[in-house]
Amino acid sequence: MKRILIIEDDPMICHELKLLLDDHGYEGIILEDFEHALDSILKIRPDLILLDIQIPYLDGEILLQRLRAVSNIPVIMVTSKNTQLDEALSISYGADDYITKPYVPNILLLRIGAVLKRMDVSTDKIFYKDLTFYCRKGILANGKEEIILTKNEMIIFNYLLMHPSCIVSRDELMTELWNNDEFINDNALTVNISRLRRKLKEVGYADAICTKKGQGYLLL
Amino acid sequence: MNFFLYLKDHLFFFLFRLLFFVLLFLLFFAFKVPFDCFIAIFILCTFVDFFSFFYDYFRRRSFYKALYLQVSKLDQAYLVLEMISQPEFYEGKFLWQILYDINKSMRENVLGYERRMQSYQAYIEMWVHEVKIPLATLTLMVKNHPGKFDKKVTSELKRLEDYVDQVLYYARCENASEDYLIQEVDLAKVIKNVGLKNMNDLLESKIDYLVDPISFHVLTDSKWLEFILEQIINNSIKYKRDIPNSYIHITAFEEENGIVLSILDNGIGIKASDINQVFHKSFTGTNGRKVSKSTGMGLFIAKSMCEKLGHHISIESKDQEYTKVTILFSRNQYYDVLK
Numbered sequence: 001m002k003r004i005l006i007i008e009d010d011p012m013i014c015h016e017l018k019l020l021l022d023d024h025g026y027e028g029i030i031l032e033d034f035e036h037a038l039d040s041i042l043k044i045r046p047d048l049i050l051l052d053i054q055i056p057y058l059d060g061e062i063l064l065q066r067l068r069a070v071s072n073i074p075v076i077m078v079t080s081k082n083t084q085l086d087e088a089l090s091i092s093y094g095a096d097d098y099i100t101k102p103y104v105p106n107i108l109l110l111r112i113g114a115v116l117k118r119m120d121v122s123t124d125k126i127f128y129k130d131l132t133f134y135c136r137k138g139i140l141a142n143g144k145e146e147i148i149l150t151k152n153e154m155i156i157f158n159y160l161l162m163h164p165s166c167i168v169s170r171d172e173l174m175t176e177l178w179n180n181d182e183f184i185n186d187n188a189l190t191v192n193i194s195r196l197r198r199k200l201k202e203v204g205y206a207d208a209i210c211t212k213k214g215q216g217y218l219l220l
Numbered sequence: 221m222n223f224f225l226y227l228k229d230h231l232f233f234f235l236f237r238l239l240f241f242v243l244l245f246l247l248f249f250a251f252k253v254p255f256d257c258f259i260a261i262f263i264l265c266t267f268v269d270f271f272s273f274f275y276d277y278f279r280r281r282s283f284y285k286a287l288y289l290q291v292s293k294l295d296q297a298y299l300v301l302e303m304i305s306q307p308e309f310y311e312g313k314f315l316w317q318i319l320y321d322i323n324k325s326m327r328e329n330v331l332g333y334e335r336r337m338q339s340y341q342a343y344i345e346m347w348v349h350e351v352k353i354p355l356a357t358l359t360l361m362v363k364n365h366p367g368k369f370d371k372k373v374t375s376e377l378k379r380l381e382d383y384v385d386q387v388l389y390y391a392r393c394e395n396a397s398e399d400y401l402i403q404e405v406d407l408a409k410v411i412k413n414v415g416l417k418n419m420n421d422l423l424e425s426k427i428d429y430l431v432d433p434i435s436f437h438v439l440t441d442s443k444w445l446e447f448i449l450e451q452i453i454n455n456s457i458k459y460k461r462d463i464p465n466s467y468i469h470i471t472a473f474e475e476e477n478g479i480v481l482s483i484l485d486n487g488i489g490i491k492a493s494d495i496n497q498v499f500h501k502s503f504t505g506t507n508g509r510k511v512s513k514s515t516g517m518g519l520f521i522a523k524s525m526c527e528k529l530g531h532h533i534s535i536e537s538k539d540q541e542y543t544k545v546t547i548l549f550s551r552n553q554y555y556d557v558l559k
Contacts, residue, residue: 010353016360023364054349080352082388084401084443102356102381105363107416174423178416181408183429 002116005046007031007063008078009055017050024109025166034058038066046073048116051095053079053086061093068094074115078103106175113162126161128219131203133161142203152188153196155180160209160219169216193217221281227273237269276309283307298323337395344391348384355381374420382454386517389447393524400441400529407481408434410442411470414449418457425457427485428467436472436479438549444525448533449483451518452545456485458514459507461540478550485544490537498535499523 004026008014014030021028033040034056041049049067053060064075077090080101087098096115099108126133131142138154140147149157159176160168170189177184184192193209200208210218227234241262248258283304290303301323306316355377362373392399408431415422415429422429453468460466469484490498494505501520508514519535526533532548 019364080349
């Protein structure tokens with residue numbers, strides 16, 4: 001499980017962020033000791049850091065600079081400072097991404113996923129039971145036959161595969177699609193899911209995508 | 221300065237001079253001085269008088285003329301003292317000193333206001349950042365603890381956030397501060413971010429977000445541009461028509477003058493009588509009165525921001541048919557050369 005360190009001085013946000021991360025297949029850790037922030041980070045060795053700019057003792061940007069001198073743990077700046085200048089500065093200090101508060105939780109999760117994926121280069125092929133999914137090409141193969149998925153189906157299937165045994169809401173799928181420049185509407189999402197189901201049925205997995213009423217979809 | 225008016229201003233002197241000659245004439249007559257002598261003195265005096273008047277007139281004229289010209293030419297007339305040198309004659313020196321004192325007092329006054337504005341803006345910035353923290357907490361809480369009113373709470377939170385942003389950008393563009401950073405920005409990315417941020421509202425109001433493939437880069441501040449686009453898209457959502465296929469169509473193309481971004485919706489449109497005023501502050505018009513949420517600030521702020529960034533924003537519409545907003549990003553030859 002990927003461990004994500006939350007560096008943020010507002011206790012309510014810390015708590016809710018941790019809940020959000022824990023609910024979505026990550027382990028959220030809250031940084032307690034701001035005075036020795038750098039040492040704590042190096043001790044915890046997280047996979048990713050969510051860093052606020054306005055934190056006690058050290059400015060977030062200075063902490064980032066000092067961290068970059070010794071480590072290249074991915075860092076996403078999460079802050080309410082929203083000028084382009086702040087963003088450009090943070091990126092130049094070595095942040096991997098920059099999100100302004102208040103963020104849409106789905107978008108935050110998406111950005112976290114994207115940064116972690118960038119670190120992990122070996123995601124060309126994903127296996128699902130006896131199927132191989134080539135996510136770059138959008139081809140689903142089971143040794144005998146190959147099925148070509150459209151871009152939308154590919155995005156949906158990939159997202160479901162990345163969140164095994166999690167209920168994925170329509171909202172999350174929609175965000176993922178829009179994030180890939182596919183600005184589709186509700187009907188189109190329903191159509192795409194039923195097409196994806198039909199294609200999975202052809203390779204013998206008729207009930208792979210299960211609908212949880214009012215919550216979303218689950219890849220069995 | 222007119223010489224005759226100047227002489228007229230010295231009418232008293234001439235009257236006294238006339239009296240002087242009358243008395244002199246009487247005196248010469250009493251002492252039996254020859255008449256020729258009187259004529260000689262009269263001519264000499266008149267000559268000297270005119271000469272000294274001319275001299276005085278031109279000395280003054282060069283100062284007053286410069287003063288008058290600069291005041292009418294300068295667009296900030298109070299800077300006039302920087303443009304003219306101190307005159308040689310006493311009266312001018314005196315006037316110059318008074319102008320200087322007035323100017324100083326005005327500058328102190330303006331500076332006071334400027335400081336107050338700046339501290340007010342700083343306060344607004346701080347307040348907005350502070351208020352965004354509980355907003356972020358609330359958004360996370362809605363996501364983490366699903367309940368009955370999720371959609372409504374999320375959309376109300378979004379509205380709150382939009383209004384807070386409006387305050388921030390209003391404060392930024394009304395003040396002379398330079399809070400933006402011009403960079404080469406990918407238009408497609410900006411359009412995507414705006415779409416993502418407003419996805420729920422768009423889906424909720426069943427408006428299709430149609431984006432043509434766009435591969436242009438423009439010189440702008442991406443945060444500001446996102447805010448500007450959001451104002452336009454919010455309007456499209458607010459003023460949609462009750463028809464089954466509502467849409468917002470975004471496209472961009474290259475023109476002679478630069479790159480044009482066009483946002484077209486098939487909403488209720490704007491009446492011809494209102495269209496010239498939509499960018500005015502607090503203008504709500506016929507449409508605004510139908511929708512209670514209208515503040516008339518969105519497009520005004522968008523326009524002022526475009527002006528600051530050097531973009532040209534324009535709008536065209538047909539009542540009950542469409543509204544089309546276009547933003548022109550002018551080509552920057554200086555930048556092209558540098559690149």
